[in-house]
Amino acid sequence: MQAGERHQRYWRSNLRMTGALLAIWFVATFVVSWFARELQTLTVLGFPLPFYMAAQGALLIYLLLVGFYAWRMGKLDEKYGVGEDA
Amino acid sequence: MAGQSQFTSQLKRYYSLYTGGVIGFVVLLSILEQMGVPNQTLGYIFLGVTVSLYAGIGILSKTSDVSEYYVAGRRVPALFNGMATAADWMSAASFIGLAGTLYISGYDGLAFVMGWTGGYCLVALFLAPYLRKFGQYTVPDFLGARYGGDGPRMIGVFAAILCSFTYVIAQIYGLGLIVSRFTGLDFGVGVFVGLGSILFCSFLGGMRAVTWTQVSQYVILIVAYMIPVIWLSVKHTGNPVPQIAYGYVLEQVTAREQVLNDAQTPEGAREAEVRAILRQRQDATEDRLRALEAGGEEYLAAERARLGAELSALRSRHAPEAEIEIAQRELEAFPQGIAAANSIWRAEAEADRLKSSPIVAHAEPYAGPDEESRDKKRKNFLALVFCLMVGTAALPHILMRFYTTTSVKEARLSVFWSLLFISLLYLTAPALAVLAKYDVYTLLVGSSFSELPSWVSAWEAVDRALMNVSDINKDGIVQLAEVTIGGDLIVLATPEIAGLPYVVTALVAAGGLAAALSTADGLMLTIANALSHDVYYKMIDPKAPTGRRLAISKGLLLLVAVCAAYVTALKPGDILFMVGAAFSLAGSAFFPALVLGIFWKRANKVGAIAGMISGLSVCMLYMYITYPFFGVNAPLWWEINPISAGIFGIPVGFVGVIIGSVLSRPPAAKVQALVDYVRYPNMAGDEGRGTS
Numbered sequence: 203m204q205a206g207e208r209h210q211r212y213w214r215s216n217l218r219m220t221g222a223l224l225a226i227w228f229v230a231t232f233v234v235s236w237f238a239r240e241l242q243t244l245t246v247l248g249f250p251l252p253f254y255m256a257a258q259g260a261l262l263i264y265l266l267l268v269g270f271y272a273w274r275m276g277k278l279d280e281k282y283g284v285g286e287d288a
Numbered sequence: 289m290a291g292q293s294q295f296t297s298q299l300k301r302y303y304s305l306y307t308g309g310v311i312g313f314v315v316l317l318s319i320l321e322q323m324g325v326p327n328q329t330l331g332y333i334f335l336g337v338t339v340s341l342y343a344g345i346g347i348l349s350k351t352s353d354v355s356e357y358y359v360a361g362r363r364v365p366a367l368f369n370g371m372a373t374a375a376d377w378m379s380a381a382s383f384i385g386l387a388g389t390l391y392i393s394g395y396d397g398l399a400f401v402m403g404w405t406g407g408y409c410l411v412a413l414f415l416a417p418y419l420r421k422f423g424q425y426t427v428p429d430f431l432g433a434r435y436g437g438d439g440p441r442m443i444g445v446f447a448a449i450l451c452s453f454t455y456v457i458a459q460i461y462g463l464g465l466i467v468s469r470f471t472g473l474d475f476g477v478g479v480f481v482g483l484g485s486i487l488f489c490s491f492l493g494g495m496r497a498v499t500w501t502q503v504s505q506y507v508i509l510i511v512a513y514m515i516p517v518i519w520l521s522v523k524h525t526g527n528p529v530p531q532i533a534y535g536y537v538l539e540q541v542t543a544r545e546q547v548l549n550d551a552q553t554p555e556g557a558r559e560a561e562v563r564a565i566l567r568q569r570q571d572a573t574e575d576r577l578r579a580l581e582a583g584g585e586e587y588l589a590a591e592r593a594r595l596g597a598e599l600s601a602l603r604s605r606h607a608p609e610a611e612i613e614i615a616q617r618e619l620e621a622f623p624q625g626i627a628a629a630n631s632i633w634r635a636e637a638e639a640d641r642l643k644s645s646p647i648v649a650h651a652e653p654y655a656g657p658d659e660e661s662r663d664k665k666r667k668n669f670l671a672l673v674f675c676l677m678v679g680t681a682a683l684p685h686i687l688m689r690f691y692t693t694t695s696v697k698e699a700r701l702s703v704f705w706s707l708l709f710i711s712l713l714y715l716t717a718p719a720l721a722v723l724a725k726y727d728v729y730t731l732l733v734g735s736s737f738s739e740l741p742s743w744v745s746a747w748e749a750v751d752r753a754l755m756n757v758s759d760i761n762k763d764g765i766v767q768l769a770e771v772t773i774g775g776d777l778i779v780l781a782t783p784e785i786a787g788l789p790y791v792v793t794a795l796v797a798a799g800g801l802a803a804a805l806s807t808a809d810g811l812m813l814t815i816a817n818a819l820s821h822d823v824y825y826k827m828i829d830p831k832a833p834t835g836r837r838l839a840i841s842k843g844l845l846l847l848v849a850v851c852a853a854y855v856t857a858l859k860p861g862d863i864l865f866m867v868g869a870a871f872s873l874a875g876s877a878f879f880p881a882l883v884l885g886i887f888w889k890r891a892n893k894v895g896a897i898a899g900m901i902s903g904l905s906v907c908m909l910y911m912y913i914t915y916p917f918f919g920v921n922a923p924l925w926w927e928i929n930p931i932s933a934g935i936f937g938i939p940v941g942f943v944g945v946i947i948g949s950v951l952s953r954p955p956a957a958k959v960q961a962l963v964d965y966v967r968y969p970n971m972a973g974d975e976g977r978g979t980s
Contacts, residue, residue, distance in 0.1 A: 209964070209967075209968055209971065212968065213967055213968075216967075220413045220414075223409070223413060224409075224413060227406065227409045231402055231406050231673060231677075232670060232673070232674075235402075235653075235666075235669060235670055235673065236666070236670065238395070238653035238654065238666070239653055239654060239662070239666075242652070242653065246535075247532070247535045248535030248536050248538065248539050249535045249538060249651070250651045252395070252653050253395055253398070253538070253651040253653075254535075256395065256398035256399075256401065256402055257398055257401060257715075257718040258531065258715055258718075260402050260405075260406065261401070261402070261405050261711050261714060261715060262711075264405055264406050264408060264409050264707060264711075265704070265707055265708060265711060267409055267412075268408060268409060268412040268703050268704045268707050269704045271412055271413060271700065272412070272697075272700035272701045272703070272704050275417070275697075275700055276697055276700070279697070279969055279970075284968045284969055284970050284971065285697070285969055285970060286695045286696060286697060286969050286970050
């Protein structure tokens, strides 16, 4: 069976979300690291901000990101009726 | 799915019991230690019991079913697949090396922390759910089905073997080191003991055995990593959560760095004194190097004769024993031949140069004397993070794990659990580095040579490259510039630094062993499966009966193990470089073809072949011409280090897939339908395509 209209809408929402999460991933990783020296004076919980981001902040963001994706995709599966138990 | 949920709760019960058993075992051994059982025996008991435990699980999980052997029957619950992936993922380099790298390089070492975790975002968003839906056995399977023909599959097999083999060598190397250090066995024997236990589990039960041993190995490795760090954190901050507490410790470390770098303070003045002596020593060694260049063999002979004469002069005037010993050691260590002298003296001069420079602040990113060198560090930091991340999302032994979950939904969840279990260690390593640094900066530096902490002399006796303190300015007090610490020491010595009993040290060794074994397991299985499933079954004899397929797979596993042990025994190069190289290679070869295969229907066979070959070639070429080991020493491109060769290979791979595809005909309708099949967890009409 060919992918129908419903499938295409599902795929488009998936792509939008993938893109948005990838943008967050990119900023948390590369943009923050690029400006690490400039951000050196800011502090979080006693850490200089760039050090905190690379040692903890980015990791927590990755976790949230992956967890959110799993949860949200489950919802999308249901909404568009493409879930495995649909 | 009642059977599955019963299976899950059974697993939870077993592994809770198991974790309790591990803790009970540690407690029992510490009682034995109190009763006076010698350390060596405790070490043997520890390694023996854990290794036979893994072998036991391997025997219990033996199977002759194809789906069980290759993908553990596709019924591994997300949580347990997460633990298995975490153990599969965290290698000897993560367990032993990472905290040491962070101790030595400070902020710049965090590239590994981010790179080795952020890659899971790419796994989650681009690969895991789709590969699970595809539902075959190996990564080359996907390339073969998506792009058609044996070409893409063959290149996939080649790349999978290339990067897994590079990576497995590094694991076996680490294995040999741990076994030999903690049992006193020879390095070579250590390699074979370790290999034997790897074979035991993967040989009989394939993926099924590897999965359940990896879960048990994860439990041991994370417990072993956390206990000493928590203890150290309580000791220095009173807070049992090191990840939160070390911000405060980092402030103290930064303050200490400023004091020690400031020649106006009494301590800073003493550091400056030592650094001045080191600088003189460096100059003297450089003079020697110049004399060697001019005088060659003659100069070397004259130097050796001079040292000999000095030694006999000392002897004849009955100089103190200690002085004679130093002179004798110097004569014995005198380099044989020009090449040896050149490399040894160069290394000595470099070591002195590093120690005579001011301390680089731990939290300072890209420290350097000028804008240019700082820029170069920043570029390489970002390039390394990028390569490690993309490589994570392309290493076949990791991707393979996502074939083993029950459903697409579980595969997505399983990435989350994997990342959570991995992050537990990666959030702790930077804390350990800072806590250990604090200990060294405050307790070791400034203490007197007559009463050094006991762990210092204990590790000095083990290996002087790991730990070495010598009173350079003869003031009887330890200065930081007089301390040499090898990276691997940090994790290995933490239990002693924290003042914990020997049992914990043995536990840490067992944890390192678990990390190396679990990764090596997964890698060897990947290699053997690529050969038996993709080459033999899919390309040579598609009608082969199940029994023969598994027999061939097991035979190949043995062969791979022997090859790997042989190559490891040759001790080729630097572990960290080999690990990094595996990531760059995997990223360049697989990532573009896999991701475009799912997200771009137009990608076709010509594109895949072009992309994989060009990406891999560029990556290999760059490593070959720039890594000193190969001896070409061509100039770097944009100052990027050879470890990050993937920064060139990965984009070239993408361009290759796109150009190749656009220039040739679009893929057949059947292939486009496969892409749709992979994209949606459930399409009406999915039945009968064999997701099992």
